[in-house]
Amino acid sequence: MASESQPLLPPFPTEGRYKGLVTGYPRIAYQMSHTPELAQFRRFGALNARNLLYLQNELHCLERALKEAATEDSTDSRGMKTFYARDSHCINVSLTDDADARQLNLVLCIREKLKEYSKYVYHFRTSPSLNCPRRSALPPIRNSQTRKAR
16 A cells, blocks of 8 residues: 555646546556556567468468579479579579569568577567566556546
8 A cells, every 4th residue: 555655656647748638548658657656558569470470371382482583493404493492592583584583582472581580589488477566556557547637
């Protein structure tokens, strides 16, 4: 329970830049900014994990398509396709010939998808669980939606 000298919530401002904050998110944000232990945010762990699974599946499909394209190109005597697996210059210049650019387009698509996937994996693994607020701090934040501005 809060002592008489220290209220649980800062007094709601009635003047200055906070004057006129309405009940709801503006008031809660103000209170959270002055009493950080009131801040509660969901991690959406299940949704983040699900998103990673979807990205992982997309990468798997792209990887399979790249493997198939590489196998086909390695036996195709047209152009420089047989060199793609051994010479990055050959695959890089394939953009000038749309018929030969399939592998390079897949590589570029995979590169972008891997950046996104790696970012989310890093975030998922390093995101600390937010500290739970003190139980005594919960009722005031729940009740702040119904309090009237002073």
